[in-house]
Amino acid sequence: MSAYPGGTGERRRGERRAKRRPEPPAESWFGALGVEDTQAADGFDDVESRYDGGLAGAGRTAPDSKFLSRQARRIVSTGQTAFDRIHRVFLGARAALGVALIVTVVVAGMFGARASYAVAIVSVAYAALALSMWLLPQFRQPVQPQELARLGGRQWLLTIGADIVCFTALHLLSPASSFNYVALLVLPVLMAGVLTPRIQALATSAGVALALLGVAWLAVLRGGEASTLMTQAGLAGSGLFVITVLAGELAGRLAREELTAKGSLELARQQAQLNRLVIEEMQDGVLVVDRRGRVRAANPAARRLLAPSGMCRPAPFQLRGVEAWNELVKTVERAFVDAVWPESGRDVVLQFDSGETRTLRVRIRFTRRHESQVSEEFCVLLLEDVRNMQARTRQEKLAAMGRVSAGIAHEIRNPLAAIAQANALLSEDATTPAQRQLTQMVTDNVERLKRIVDDVMEVAPGRGVDAGVIDAGEQVAAACGGWAQGAGVTLDDRSAVRVELPTERLGAVFDPDHLRRVMINLLDNGYRHSSKQPGSVQVRLSAPDGDSVRLSVASDGAPIPPDVERYLFEPFFSTRSRGTGLGLYICRELCERYGASIDYRLRTPGDPTRNEFNVVMRRQALVDADAPLLT
Numbered sequence: 227m228s229a230y231p232g233g234t235g236e237r238r239r240g241e242r243r244a245k246r247r248p249e250p251p252a253e254s255w256f257g258a259l260g261v262e263d264t265q266a267a268d269g270f271d272d273v274e275s276r277y278d279g280g281l282a283g284a285g286r287t288a289p290d291s292k293f294l295s296r297q298a299r300r301i302v303s304t305g306q307t308a309f310d311r312i313h314r315v316f317l318g319a320r321a322a323l324g325v326a327l328i329v330t331v332v333v334a335g336m337f338g339a340r341a342s343y344a345v346a347i348v349s350v351a352y353a354a355l356a357l358s359m360w361l362l363p364q365f366r367q368p369v370q371p372q373e374l375a376r377l378g379g380r381q382w383l384l385t386i387g388a389d390i391v392c393f394t395a396l397h398l399l400s401p402a403s404s405f406n407y408v409a410l411l412v413l414p415v416l417m418a419g420v421l422t423p424r425i426q427a428l429a430t431s432a433g434v435a436l437a438l439l440g441v442a443w444l445a446v447l448r449g450g451e452a453s454t455l456m457t458q459a460g461l462a463g464s465g466l467f468v469i470t471v472l473a474g475e476l477a478g479r480l481a482r483e484e485l486t487a488k489g490s491l492e493l494a495r496q497q498a499q500l501n502r503l504v505i506e507e508m509q510d511g512v513l514v515v516d517r518r519g520r521v522r523a524a525n526p527a528a529r530r531l532l533a534p535s536g537m538c539r540p541a542p543f544q545l546r547g548v549e550a551w552n553e554l555v556k557t558v559e560r561a562f563v564d565a566v567w568p569e570s571g572r573d574v575v576l577q578f579d580s581g582e583t584r585t586l587r588v589r590i591r592f593t594r595r596h597e598s599q600v601s602e603e604f605c606v607l608l609l610e611d612v613r614n615m616q617a618r619t620r621q622e623k624l625a626a627m628g629r630v631s632a633g634i635a636h637e638i639r640n641p642l643a644a645i646a647q648a649n650a651l652l653s654e655d656a657t658t659p660a661q662r663q664l665t666q667m668v669t670d671n672v673e674r675l676k677r678i679v680d681d682v683m684e685v686a687p688g689r690g691v692d693a694g695v696i697d698a699g700e701q702v703a704a705a706c707g708g709w710a711q712g713a714g715v716t717l718d719d720r721s722a723v724r725v726e727l728p729t730e731r732l733g734a735v736f737d738p739d740h741l742r743r744v745m746i747n748l749l750d751n752g753y754r755h756s757s758k759q760p761g762s763v764q765v766r767l768s769a770p771d772g773d774s775v776r777l778s779v780a781s782d783g784a785p786i787p788p789d790v791e792r793y794l795f796e797p798f799f800s801t802r803s804r805g806t807g808l809g810l811y812i813c814r815e816l817c818e819r820y821g822a823s824i825d826y827r828l829r830t831p832g833d834p835t836r837n838e839f840n841v842v843m844r845r846q847a848l849v850d851a852d853a854p855l856l857t
Contacts, residue, residue: 308484309421310368312477316417320389321360323413324353327396344399352392359384374421377429382422386430389414394437398444408438408462415466419473431470435463511586511609515558519545522604531586531609534578535830550578554588561590561605573612580830585612616792638679646672678808693820695846696741698734698775699727702767705745713753722756723749723763732767733848734775740816744824747809748779748839755783755837764835775843780835785828794826817841 327349373381393414396407411434418430442459446452505512511528515521521541529537532551545555553574561567571589578584589608649672653665706725710717717723749763756762759782766778786794797811810824817824822843829836 307368308480309371312420313369313374316385316421317356317360319413320356320385321353323410324349324356328353342399345396348392348395348399352388355384355388371421375423375426377426386414386418386422389417390430390434390437394434394441397438398441411438411462411466412469415469416473419470420477424474427470427474428467431463431466434466435459438462509614511607513607513609514541514604515545515607516604517562519555519558521545528607528609531584531611532576534580534582534584550576553577554586557588557590558605558607561592562603565592567591571608582828586610587612587615613792638675642672642675642679646676693735693737695733695848696736696738697848698732698736698741698777698843699767700731701736701738701741702745702765702777703727705742706749706765708742709746709749713749715753720760722758722760723753723765724761726764726766728767728769730769731848732769732775733846734843735846736820736822736843737816740820744813744816744841745777745779747813748841751809752779752781752783752837752839756781757783762835769845773845775845777841777843778838779841780829780838782835783837785836786826791826795824813841817843820844 331346331349369381373379374385376382377387390411393407393410396410400407415427415431415434418427422430438459439456442450442455445455505525508525508527511531512523512525513521513528514523521543524532524538524541524543526537529540532538532554534550545551545558553576557572557574567590569589571587574586574588576584576586587610589610591606591608593604593606645668649665649668653662653669656662656665703725706717706723709715710721710723715721715723717725749765752763762782764778764780766780768776768778770776795810795814797808814824820843822841824839824841826837826839829838
């Protein structure tokens, strides 16, 4: 049976009317402005100063953002909304007022102005209600603005409604010559203006004004002067209306201030996260140092530059006390004294205990100085490895030269093919050994030029890249096996080449043929310059983290001189008379084509295989990662 009169059609029409009918606003001044969820636990407490705890300590200290005013931080960091705070103060004021009513009755009785039993009962009942709502746990839970927005709601009846009833009763029960309880009605009217919407607040004031007029009319019936009593009640009611409007405006301003503080804090949090992300991903090192030489913040790039290998400890740490950083400390002290620094920066040389030297280009910027003498001053050091700067310059030159070389190589192919064909025809008519020797020399040099042209065209810019995911361990093992077979080397425990592969399968973004070519170049170089003793060349594949795969080829040959190292990856540079100088250049170009990198470094003196080439490839999951390994 339908619950709506008129059957299904009437019910559907009623549902449509209900959907179209706008809901009355059930929010306070704070709810209408959207600040009821302004909590310090909303993720804002992870904003910190970059100078307090460093980049690695994000989220572990109190908010210290320079984007915020002190008032904004105070508002949001209290852990409560403005509505909750005012509501708790309201409950505390009611409890204090209830105690004051009982004390007033007792003190009045002691001085002979005994109150009536009805007044005493109302005072005790009000005090009991107010104290219970202030102390009992079930009333200490946060109250939503919607719960006070309804005039007949439980929260409204137990607070504002109970106050109006009790204070009106006290005003009615007390004789004219006794206490004046009209002033107590300001409390519920004030709270209604602050905690409830404007319509409900004005309705509350109207109810109180009508109650005052009713009490005045009863007093007139008992023989009071009508003009005086009604005028007093009217003025009191008008004052309550004014209090309601003013309280509402003040509450709205407080709500807007809290909403602005929340927006400012959210903006500061996002800005701090963005700055932290940008600085951490920068290729240049960033150090924030104070006058005492204490590093307040250091991004990963700076920590790598300050250590001979790996990273130094996270900030904060002291620059003084480390011998390798003495020149950097002197640079910082000089910068603070001069308060100026060249725009292009200056070079600082770090000398590590291992004998390695690293030249850094240091650019310094200063924080804005404040007039107050208590504000701390910092300088920001922008560090860049000079070798990287030179490498970028060379890379730009090589890119231009590569485009020119590709064009030249393309033009060489046709005449080279004509030379090869003509030489083949001449070799058919060669009859003497001298003639056959000359034609063979032409053939050998033509083949050499063809290989050079093919190598140049292989790394020519503009070629399409079809990067797939390969099993790095399987491809490295196959490349090492193929190279060993061609070089006549046996891969066993007594072999000069030892290969260490992980037990897990590692997926890397690369082309199998190109990875094989890189491996053959590195193995040729390593084996050529090694002592040929067992383990003199080590090939190691590992996964240092979840995003990369590292391939290392190290040998025990003599260290590469610094004047040779800087040209290792440049084309047509070779220490051999018959070398083309394209091997390592092609390796680097192939690696960059797939988002990988290749570099050379000299290990510590105690390591027997000091010369090491590292290829770092992008790691990616294999599609058939659960398939068994090939044996």
